[in-house]
Amino acid sequence: MALQMPDRPAPNNNRPNAPLMKIIFAGTPEFAALALKQLIAAGHEIVLTLTQPDRPAGRGMKLTASPVKVVAEQHGIAVWQPEKLRTAEQQAPVAAANADVMIVAAYGLILPQIVLDMPRLGCLNIHASLLPRWRGAAPIQRAILAGDSETGITIMQMNAGLDTGDMLSIHTLPITANSTAATLHDQLAELGANAIVAALADLPTLQAQRVQQKDAGVTYAEKLKKEEATINWQQPAANLDRMIRAFNPFPSAQTRLGDTPVKIWHATPTEGSGKPGEILSTSRNGIVVACGENALILTELQKAGSKRMDAAAFLAGNPLSIGTCFGDQNAQPC
Numbered sequence: 001m002a003l004q005m006p007d008r009p010a011p012n013n014n015r016p017n018a019p020l021m022k023i024i025f026a027g028t029p030e031f032a033a034l035a036l037k038q039l040i041a042a043g044h045e046i047v048l049t050l051t052q053p054d055r056p057a058g059r060g061m062k063l064t065a066s067p068v069k070v071v072a073e074q075h076g077i078a079v080w081q082p083e084k085l086r087t088a089e090q091q092a093p094v095a096a097a098n099a100d101v102m103i104v105a106a107y108g109l110i111l112p113q114i115v116l117d118m119p120r121l122g123c124l125n126i127h128a129s130l131l132p133r134w135r136g137a138a139p140i141q142r143a144i145l146a147g148d149s150e151t152g153i154t155i156m157q158m159n160a161g162l163d164t165g166d167m168l169s170i171h172t173l174p175i176t177a178n179s180t181a182a183t184l185h186d187q188l189a190e191l192g193a194n195a196i197v198a199a200l201a202d203l204p205t206l207q208a209q210r211v212q213q214k215d216a217g218v219t220y221a222e223k224l225k226k227e228e229a230t231i232n233w234q235q236p237a238a239n240l241d242r243m244i245r246a247f248n249p250f251p252s253a254q255t256r257l258g259d260t261p262v263k264i265w266h267a268t269p270t271e272g273s274g275k276p277g278e279i280l281s282t283s284r285n286g287i288v289v290a291c292g293e294n295a296l297i298l299t300e301l302q303k304a305g306s307k308r309m310d311a312a313a314f315l316a317g318n319p320l321s322i323g324t325c326f327g328d329q330n331a332q333p334c
Contacts, residue, residue, distance in 0.1 A: 021100040021200060024119060025068070025077075026050035031189045032105035033067035035126055038193035039103065044200065046077045048097045052108050053081045085115055094118050101203070103196055104158060113160045121203065123158040126192040128185075129221070130154060130170060132213040135163035136221035140188065141181050143221075144246035147238075150174050151184065153192045155199045157210055166210035168203075171195045180248040224251060231255040233276035233327050236293035237269040255326045257303070257318070262326070265308055266300035277325040284312035289326055 022045050025036050040046060049072035057064040065073075072079050082090040094102075095118050102123040104111070116123050129139035131154040136142075143151045152172040156165040171191055175184065199206055229251040231240060244253040244267050252263045255277075272288055272295030274280050280288040286297035302308045303318065 019201070019203075020044050021121075022047050022098070024048045024050065024094060024097050024099040024102040025072075025105075026102060026107040026109075026111075027068045027105040028052045028066045028108050029106050030067045031128070031185060031192070032107070032126075033071045034189045035103065035105050035193040035196055036068055036071050038197050039200075040071075040075055042197045042200075046072070046075070047099055048093060049077050049079050050085075050094070050107065050109075051079060051081055053083060082109075085109055085111060091115055091118075101200070105192065105196075111158065111160075116158055116160065121207070124168070124196065124199065125156045125158045125163070125165065126196050127154045127156055127163055128152075128188045128192065130172065131156065131163060131167055132215075132218040134219055134221040137223040139221040140184050141221070141224055141246040142219075144175060144179060144181060144184065145242055146219075147242055148175055151188070153188060153195045155195055155206075157207065164213060166212050168206040168210055169195060169199055178245075180245045182249050226251045229254050231264065231327065233289070234292040237291040237296045238294070240291055240296055241267055241269045257320075257326060261304045263302040263308075264298055264300075265302060267296040267298050270295050270297050275325070277327040279320055279322055279324050279326065281322060282311075282315055282320050284315070286311045287315070287320065 020043050023039060025039065025046050027033070027036065028051050036046070036049070049068060051066045051068040051072070054063040054065050056062065069079050069081070080093045085091055091114065094115055099119045101121040102119045103126070104123055105126040111123060127139070128151070129135070129143060130150070130152045134142050140151070150172050152170060154167055155169045156163065156167055159165040173187055173191055224247070229247050231243070231253055244264050247253045248265055252265070254261055254263050256262065268286070270288065272280050272290055274290030274295070276290055276292050278290040280290055280295060282288070286299045289296050289298060299311050300308060301311070301314045
């Protein structure tokens with residue numbers, strides 16, 4: 001694969017007083033793209049962008065560039081998309097960049113020690129949790145699932161371990177009763193983008209005062225699996241509420257209505273009792289369903305092959321009888 005070198009636009013001379021650096025940026029999704037934009041806006045020189053190879057996406061499965069690649073190309077920044085970073089050939093563009101520092105945000109590839117050592121000041125990671133809690137792939141969703149009251153961004157000096165590097169700065173963010181993975185992602189992306197710009201402005205001091213992560217409190221945020229998204233109505237309403245919010249937008253919490261899969265996008269815990277999955281009442285304001293403990297008011301749903309809709313619109317096309325069960329293959333009374 002050839003290193004892609006688009007034409008560079010005119011440099012941005014509107015730069016702050018903070019020290020400017022030659023940066024390699026490694027990232028792939030929207031979370032990372034916002035940080036890249038902020039680094040560019042701060043006046044840093046992005047000498048190379050690493051991102052995942054283009055992947056098939058959409059109904060036509062057309063090869064699609066990552067959000068980070070899109071931003072890089074818009075600003076005339078060189079893009080390198082290796083499948084791995086194991087060989088000298090794959091690592092060569094990183095070595096040749098002669099960067100001061102590499103910034104890593106949701107890149108998706110493991111960086112070997114030889115790559116971590118290439119930038120003069122090493123590699124910094126924008127991690128979406130309050131380390132050492134929630135090391136790993138899905139910290140946003142796991143924090144909601146666990147009922148954490150807060151999360152945040154940790155700027156970390158990377159080492160060869162899985163999110164085990166020394167912490168340079170920590171920035172907290174509350175998790176509210178309305179937080180979904182989608183809303184928390186956007187808040188953390190903005191927080192992380194601002195945090196990395198601030199960290200670079202004071203990097204020598206932060207590196208001198210780095211804090212080693214303690215072994216106590218370590219938890220691992222395993223990658224989400226689609227089978228986790230099936231609603232078990234035997235669970236307490238509070239647990240299912242967190243599940244629905246954690247899996248919005250992916251992989252989305254799902255149940256069944258007869259033979260038809262139904263996604264639940266929004267729900268609110270309420271008092272109520274009945275057999276788990278039983279529909280206790282229906283109104284334009286929501287569908288009340290019994291859980292193992294208390295009940296949920298379903299306020300936004302989506303049948304397979306249909307669009308997302310509020311409870312009133314859903315009921316207009318799908319009349320539901322009180323006493324019918326969600327999760328029952330035959331939509332029989334509970």
